[in-house]
Amino acid sequence: MGHYLDLHVIPGPDDLVSCERMAILLSTARYSTIGLTVATGLLNDRVRSLRRIFEEHGLTTVLRADFKPDSRTELLRLLRRFRNLYDLIAVKCVNQHVAAVSCRDRRVDVVFFDVGNRNLRFSHTFARLLHGAVEFNLVSDLMGQGDGWAFSRIRKAVSIAQEHHVNVILSSGARNCEMVRSPLQISALATCLGLTREESIRGVSSAPMAIVTENRRKHAQGYVEDGVKIVVPARR
Amino acid sequence: MKPMARRYLFVKVVSDRGLTNEQLHEALDSSARRYFGEIGLSRIDPRIMRFDAESSTAIVSCERSATPELMSAMALITRYSEASLSLLVLQVSGTIKGVGRRRK
Numbered sequence: 195m196g197h198y199l200d201l202h203v204i205p206g207p208d209d210l211v212s213c214e215r216m217a218i219l220l221s222t223a224r225y226s227t228i229g230l231t232v233a234t235g236l237l238n239d240r241v242r243s244l245r246r247i248f249e250e251h252g253l254t255t256v257l258r259a260d261f262k263p264d265s266r267t268e269l270l271r272l273l274r275r276f277r278n279l280y281d282l283i284a285v286k287c288v289n290q291h292v293a294a295v296s297c298r299d300r301r302v303d304v305v306f307f308d309v310g311n312r313n314l315r316f317s318h319t320f321a322r323l324l325h326g327a328v329e330f331n332l333v334s335d336l337m338g339q340g341d342g343w344a345f346s347r348i349r350k351a352v353s354i355a356q357e358h359h360v361n362v363i364l365s366s367g368a369r370n371c372e373m374v375r376s377p378l379q380i381s382a383l384a385t386c387l388g389l390t391r392e393e394s395i396r397g398v399s400s401a402p403m404a405i406v407t408e409n410r411r412k413h414a415q416g417y418v419e420d421g422v423k424i425v426v427p428a429r430r
Numbered sequence: 431m432k433p434m435a436r437r438y439l440f441v442k443v444v445s446d447r448g449l450t451n452e453q454l455h456e457a458l459d460s461s462a463r464r465y466f467g468e469i470g471l472s473r474i475d476p477r478i479m480r481f482d483a484e485s486s487t488a489i490v491s492c493e494r495s496a497t498p499e500l501m502s503a504m505a506l507i508t509r510y511s512e513a514s515l516s517l518l519v520l521q522v523s524g525t526i527k528g529v530g531r532r533r534k
Contacts (some may be wrong), residue, residue, distance in 0.1 A: 379502070
Protein backbone atom coordinates (compact mmCIF):
# COMPACT_ATOMS: atom_id res chain seq x y z
CA MET A 195 0.00 0.00 0.00
CA GLY A 196 1.37 3.40 -0.92
CA HIS A 197 1.69 6.30 1.45
CA TYR A 198 -0.86 8.91 0.54
CA LEU A 199 -0.80 12.49 1.73
CA ASP A 200 -3.35 15.25 1.81
CA LEU A 201 -1.35 18.36 2.54
CA HIS A 202 -4.30 20.71 2.80
CA VAL A 203 -6.75 19.80 5.54
CA ILE A 204 -8.28 22.79 7.31
CA PRO A 205 -10.16 21.63 10.41
CA GLY A 206 -12.12 24.14 12.46
CA PRO A 207 -10.28 24.30 15.80
CA ASP A 208 -13.51 25.14 17.65
CA ASP A 209 -15.44 22.09 16.47
CA LEU A 210 -13.62 19.09 17.88
CA VAL A 211 -16.46 16.68 17.02
CA SER A 212 -16.14 17.58 13.34
CA CYS A 213 -12.34 17.22 13.62
CA GLU A 214 -12.80 13.74 15.06
CA ARG A 215 -15.10 12.75 12.20
CA MET A 216 -12.61 14.17 9.69
CA ALA A 217 -9.83 12.16 11.29
CA ILE A 218 -11.87 8.95 11.08
CA LEU A 219 -12.68 9.52 7.41
CA LEU A 220 -9.11 10.47 6.48
CA SER A 221 -7.89 7.34 8.20
CA THR A 222 -10.58 5.23 6.45
CA ALA A 223 -9.53 6.76 3.13
CA ARG A 224 -6.02 5.40 3.84
CA TYR A 225 -4.08 8.60 4.14
CA SER A 226 -0.86 8.25 6.11
CA THR A 227 0.04 11.92 6.51
CA ILE A 228 -2.01 15.10 6.49
CA GLY A 229 -1.06 18.75 6.34
CA LEU A 230 -2.90 20.25 9.27
CA THR A 231 -3.56 23.85 8.33
CA VAL A 232 -3.87 26.12 11.35
CA ALA A 233 -4.14 29.86 11.80
CA THR A 234 -0.84 31.49 12.79
CA GLY A 235 -2.40 33.00 15.91
CA LEU A 236 -3.68 29.67 17.30
CA LEU A 237 -2.37 28.85 20.77
CA ASN A 238 0.13 26.01 21.08
CA ASP A 239 -2.14 24.02 23.41
CA ARG A 240 -4.96 24.04 20.90
CA VAL A 241 -2.63 23.05 18.09
CA ARG A 242 -1.39 20.16 20.22
CA SER A 243 -4.93 18.98 21.01
CA LEU A 244 -5.85 19.18 17.30
CA ARG A 245 -2.80 17.17 16.34
CA ARG A 246 -3.61 14.60 19.03
CA ILE A 247 -7.10 14.04 17.57
CA PHE A 248 -5.66 13.17 14.18
CA GLU A 249 -2.70 11.22 15.49
CA GLU A 250 -4.98 9.02 17.64
CA HIS A 251 -6.42 7.73 14.37
CA GLY A 252 -3.03 6.73 13.00
CA LEU A 253 -2.38 9.82 10.91
CA THR A 254 0.94 11.63 10.89
CA THR A 255 0.42 15.37 11.00
CA VAL A 256 2.47 18.08 9.38
CA LEU A 257 1.84 21.60 10.61
CA ARG A 258 1.03 23.92 7.75
CA ALA A 259 0.49 27.66 7.57
CA ASP A 260 -1.43 29.30 4.74
CA PHE A 261 -0.43 32.88 4.03
CA LYS A 262 -2.60 35.23 2.04
CA PRO A 263 -0.56 38.42 1.91
CA ASP A 264 -1.66 41.48 -0.04
CA SER A 265 1.82 42.69 -0.82
CA ARG A 266 5.38 41.51 -1.29
CA THR A 267 6.48 43.26 1.92
CA GLU A 268 3.82 41.51 3.96
CA LEU A 269 4.80 38.14 2.50
CA LEU A 270 8.46 38.63 3.36
CA ARG A 271 7.54 39.72 6.90
CA LEU A 272 5.37 36.62 7.38
CA LEU A 273 8.10 34.35 6.06
CA ARG A 274 10.72 35.87 8.40
CA ARG A 275 8.43 35.46 11.38
CA PHE A 276 6.82 32.07 10.81
CA ARG A 277 9.04 29.97 8.52
CA ASN A 278 10.77 28.16 11.36
CA LEU A 279 7.58 27.54 13.34
CA TYR A 280 5.78 25.46 10.71
CA ASP A 281 6.64 22.31 8.84
CA LEU A 282 5.10 23.57 5.64
CA ILE A 283 4.51 27.06 4.29
CA ALA A 284 1.92 27.67 1.59
CA VAL A 285 1.04 30.95 -0.06
CA LYS A 286 -2.28 31.76 -1.64
CA CYS A 287 -1.41 34.07 -4.50
CA VAL A 288 -3.82 36.98 -4.72
CA ASN A 289 -1.90 39.31 -7.03
CA GLN A 290 1.01 39.37 -9.49
CA HIS A 291 3.59 40.74 -7.02
CA VAL A 292 2.85 38.21 -4.32
CA ALA A 293 2.74 35.37 -6.87
CA ALA A 294 6.12 36.32 -8.37
CA VAL A 295 7.87 36.58 -4.99
CA SER A 296 6.32 33.44 -3.53
CA CYS A 297 7.20 31.40 -6.63
CA ARG A 298 10.81 32.59 -6.44
CA ASP A 299 11.38 32.40 -2.68
CA ARG A 300 12.96 29.18 -1.44
CA ARG A 301 11.20 29.45 1.92
CA VAL A 302 7.83 28.90 0.25
CA ASP A 303 7.05 25.21 -0.17
CA VAL A 304 3.74 25.40 -1.96
CA VAL A 305 1.87 28.06 -3.91
CA PHE A 306 -1.77 27.89 -4.88
CA PHE A 307 -4.12 30.11 -6.80
CA ASP A 308 -7.73 30.98 -6.20
CA VAL A 309 -9.80 29.68 -9.14
CA GLY A 310 -12.40 32.35 -8.44
CA ASN A 311 -9.87 35.16 -8.98
CA ARG A 312 -10.28 36.12 -12.63
CA ASN A 313 -7.36 38.56 -12.57
CA LEU A 314 -4.68 36.05 -11.68
CA ARG A 315 -3.89 32.57 -12.90
CA PHE A 316 -0.96 30.16 -12.89
CA SER A 317 0.92 31.36 -15.98
CA HIS A 318 4.10 30.38 -17.85
CA THR A 319 5.95 33.21 -16.05
CA PHE A 320 5.15 31.79 -12.63
CA ALA A 321 5.90 28.25 -13.78
CA ARG A 322 9.39 29.35 -14.88
CA LEU A 323 10.01 31.11 -11.55
CA LEU A 324 8.57 28.39 -9.35
CA HIS A 325 10.96 26.90 -6.86
CA GLY A 326 8.58 24.81 -4.75
CA ALA A 327 5.40 23.17 -5.97
CA VAL A 328 2.04 24.27 -7.25
CA GLU A 329 -0.98 22.90 -5.44
CA PHE A 330 -4.44 22.20 -6.79
CA ASN A 331 -7.16 21.97 -4.15
CA LEU A 332 -9.40 19.86 -6.29
CA VAL A 333 -12.32 19.29 -3.95
CA SER A 334 -12.70 22.78 -2.49
CA ASP A 335 -12.12 24.46 -5.87
CA LEU A 336 -14.44 22.27 -7.90
CA MET A 337 -17.20 21.61 -5.41
CA GLY A 338 -20.50 23.02 -6.65
CA GLN A 339 -18.90 24.59 -9.74
CA GLY A 340 -21.35 23.87 -12.50
CA ASP A 341 -20.35 26.58 -14.97
CA GLY A 342 -17.13 24.93 -16.10
CA TRP A 343 -15.03 28.01 -15.34
CA ALA A 344 -13.09 26.40 -12.50
CA PHE A 345 -12.59 23.24 -14.55
CA SER A 346 -11.14 25.13 -17.49
CA ARG A 347 -8.89 27.23 -15.22
CA ILE A 348 -7.46 24.16 -13.52
CA ARG A 349 -7.11 22.34 -16.83
CA LYS A 350 -5.04 25.22 -18.26
CA ALA A 351 -2.92 25.45 -15.11
CA VAL A 352 -2.30 21.70 -15.25
CA SER A 353 -1.15 21.89 -18.89
CA ILE A 354 1.25 24.76 -18.02
CA ALA A 355 2.63 22.79 -15.07
CA GLN A 356 3.16 19.77 -17.32
CA GLU A 357 4.90 21.85 -19.97
CA HIS A 358 7.40 23.26 -17.46
CA HIS A 359 7.81 20.00 -15.50
CA VAL A 360 6.70 21.73 -12.32
CA ASN A 361 6.06 19.79 -9.12
CA VAL A 362 2.32 19.29 -8.77
CA ILE A 363 0.64 18.59 -5.45
CA LEU A 364 -2.96 17.43 -5.33
CA SER A 365 -4.94 18.16 -2.19
CA SER A 366 -8.55 18.30 -1.12
CA GLY A 367 -8.61 21.60 0.76
CA ALA A 368 -11.17 19.94 3.06
CA ARG A 369 -12.70 22.20 5.71
CA ASN A 370 -15.11 19.59 7.11
CA CYS A 371 -15.82 15.89 6.91
CA GLU A 372 -18.13 16.30 3.88
CA MET A 373 -15.15 17.50 1.85
CA VAL A 374 -12.87 14.57 2.60
CA ARG A 375 -12.15 12.43 -0.46
CA SER A 376 -9.94 9.40 -0.94
CA PRO A 377 -6.58 9.67 -2.72
CA LEU A 378 -8.01 7.48 -5.49
CA GLN A 379 -10.71 10.08 -6.15
CA ILE A 380 -8.31 13.03 -6.00
CA SER A 381 -6.00 11.40 -8.52
CA ALA A 382 -8.97 10.41 -10.72
CA LEU A 383 -10.14 14.03 -10.75
CA ALA A 384 -6.66 15.15 -11.78
CA THR A 385 -6.60 12.53 -14.54
CA CYS A 386 -9.86 13.94 -15.88
CA LEU A 387 -8.31 17.41 -15.79
CA GLY A 388 -5.34 16.47 -17.94
CA LEU A 389 -2.64 14.90 -15.77
CA THR A 390 -1.42 11.44 -16.69
CA ARG A 391 -2.23 8.60 -14.32
CA GLU A 392 1.37 8.44 -13.05
CA GLU A 393 1.55 12.18 -12.48
CA SER A 394 -1.72 12.22 -10.60
CA ILE A 395 -0.67 9.34 -8.34
CA ARG A 396 2.63 11.14 -7.74
CA GLY A 397 0.66 14.27 -6.80
CA VAL A 398 -0.94 12.53 -3.82
CA SER A 399 2.01 10.40 -2.80
CA SER A 400 5.68 10.91 -3.64
CA ALA A 401 5.59 14.63 -4.59
CA PRO A 402 4.11 15.85 -1.27
CA MET A 403 6.18 13.28 0.63
CA ALA A 404 9.38 14.70 -0.91
CA ILE A 405 8.48 18.18 0.40
CA VAL A 406 7.69 16.85 3.88
CA THR A 407 10.91 14.80 4.03
CA GLU A 408 13.02 17.74 2.84
CA ASN A 409 11.47 20.05 5.44
CA ARG A 410 12.04 17.49 8.20
CA ARG A 411 15.68 17.33 7.16
CA LYS A 412 15.90 21.13 7.35
CA HIS A 413 14.32 21.16 10.81
CA ALA A 414 16.73 18.53 12.08
CA GLN A 415 19.42 19.50 14.54
CA GLY A 416 22.64 20.76 13.02
CA TYR A 417 21.17 21.83 9.69
CA VAL A 418 22.41 25.24 8.59
CA GLU A 419 21.60 25.39 4.88
CA ASP A 420 21.85 23.22 1.78
CA GLY A 421 25.20 21.45 1.93
CA VAL A 422 26.10 22.91 5.35
CA LYS A 423 25.57 20.91 8.53
CA ILE A 424 27.08 21.16 11.99
CA VAL A 425 28.79 17.91 12.87
CA VAL A 426 29.52 17.51 16.55
CA PRO A 427 32.64 15.40 17.16
CA ALA A 428 32.18 12.30 19.30
CA ARG A 429 33.04 12.81 22.96
CA ARG A 430 36.18 11.11 24.24
CA MET B 431 -19.41 -10.80 -28.63
CA LYS B 432 -16.98 -10.32 -25.76
CA PRO B 433 -18.64 -8.59 -22.79
CA MET B 434 -17.32 -5.17 -21.73
CA ALA B 435 -14.78 -5.41 -18.92
CA ARG B 436 -15.93 -3.72 -15.75
CA ARG B 437 -14.37 -2.32 -12.60
CA TYR B 438 -15.84 -2.66 -9.12
CA LEU B 439 -15.51 0.16 -6.62
CA PHE B 440 -15.90 -0.24 -2.89
CA VAL B 441 -17.55 2.94 -1.66
CA LYS B 442 -18.16 4.39 1.79
CA VAL B 443 -21.34 6.48 1.89
CA VAL B 444 -21.18 9.45 4.27
CA SER B 445 -24.49 11.18 4.80
CA ASP B 446 -26.42 12.80 7.63
CA ARG B 447 -29.53 10.93 6.48
CA GLY B 448 -30.10 7.28 5.67
CA LEU B 449 -30.07 6.59 1.94
CA THR B 450 -31.71 3.87 -0.11
CA ASN B 451 -30.23 2.00 -3.03
CA GLU B 452 -32.40 3.98 -5.49
CA GLN B 453 -31.44 7.31 -3.99
CA LEU B 454 -27.76 6.47 -4.21
CA HIS B 455 -28.21 5.43 -7.82
CA GLU B 456 -30.01 8.69 -8.59
CA ALA B 457 -27.29 10.75 -6.90
CA LEU B 458 -24.62 8.92 -8.92
CA ASP B 459 -26.47 9.31 -12.20
CA SER B 460 -27.19 12.98 -11.72
CA SER B 461 -23.57 13.78 -10.82
CA ALA B 462 -22.20 11.81 -13.78
CA ARG B 463 -24.75 13.50 -16.08
CA ARG B 464 -23.91 16.95 -14.73
CA TYR B 465 -20.15 16.67 -15.20
CA PHE B 466 -19.86 14.33 -18.20
CA GLY B 467 -23.19 14.65 -20.02
CA GLU B 468 -25.57 12.00 -21.31
CA ILE B 469 -22.96 10.38 -23.55
CA GLY B 470 -20.49 10.31 -20.68
CA LEU B 471 -23.09 8.73 -18.42
CA SER B 472 -23.85 6.03 -20.98
CA ARG B 473 -20.13 5.34 -21.33
CA ILE B 474 -19.59 5.16 -17.55
CA ASP B 475 -22.71 3.00 -17.11
CA PRO B 476 -22.70 3.02 -13.28
CA ARG B 477 -24.49 0.15 -11.51
CA ILE B 478 -24.90 -0.48 -7.83
CA MET B 479 -24.10 -4.11 -7.25
CA ARG B 480 -24.47 -4.19 -3.46
CA PHE B 481 -25.63 -1.66 -0.95
CA ASP B 482 -25.42 -2.15 2.79
CA ALA B 483 -27.34 0.59 4.57
CA GLU B 484 -26.18 -0.63 7.97
CA SER B 485 -22.47 -0.22 7.32
CA SER B 486 -23.07 2.59 4.78
CA THR B 487 -21.00 0.86 2.13
CA ALA B 488 -21.70 -0.04 -1.47
CA ILE B 489 -20.09 -1.80 -4.39
CA VAL B 490 -20.55 0.17 -7.59
CA SER B 491 -19.47 -1.07 -10.98
CA CYS B 492 -18.66 0.83 -14.15
CA GLU B 493 -17.18 0.34 -17.58
CA ARG B 494 -13.42 -0.23 -17.13
CA SER B 495 -12.13 2.67 -19.25
CA ALA B 496 -14.48 5.11 -17.51
CA THR B 497 -13.29 4.42 -13.94
CA PRO B 498 -11.61 7.84 -13.44
CA GLU B 499 -14.80 9.56 -14.66
CA LEU B 500 -16.97 7.66 -12.19
CA MET B 501 -14.54 8.33 -9.33
CA SER B 502 -14.51 12.04 -10.25
CA ALA B 503 -18.30 12.18 -10.43
CA MET B 504 -18.42 10.57 -6.99
CA ALA B 505 -15.86 13.04 -5.63
CA LEU B 506 -17.97 15.97 -6.78
CA ILE B 507 -21.19 14.85 -5.08
CA THR B 508 -21.88 17.05 -2.07
CA ARG B 509 -25.65 16.93 -1.52
CA TYR B 510 -28.66 14.85 -2.32
CA SER B 511 -32.10 16.39 -1.82
CA GLU B 512 -31.25 18.73 1.07
CA ALA B 513 -29.05 16.17 2.82
CA SER B 514 -25.27 16.22 2.79
CA LEU B 515 -23.78 13.31 0.91
CA SER B 516 -20.23 12.37 0.09
CA LEU B 517 -18.86 9.17 -1.36
CA LEU B 518 -15.41 7.84 -0.60
CA VAL B 519 -13.92 5.33 -3.00
CA LEU B 520 -11.83 3.03 -0.83
CA GLN B 521 -10.89 0.32 -3.28
CA VAL B 522 -11.04 -0.56 -6.95
CA SER B 523 -10.97 -4.13 -8.21
CA GLY B 524 -11.58 -6.13 -11.36
CA THR B 525 -14.00 -8.52 -9.65
CA ILE B 526 -16.62 -8.26 -6.92
CA LYS B 527 -14.91 -11.07 -5.11
CA GLY B 528 -11.66 -9.11 -5.20
CA VAL B 529 -13.29 -6.13 -3.51
CA GLY B 530 -14.49 -8.23 -0.61
CA ARG B 531 -11.27 -10.19 -0.33
CA ARG B 532 -8.94 -7.22 -0.08
CA ARG B 533 -11.14 -5.34 2.39
CA LYS B 534 -10.77 -8.10 4.94
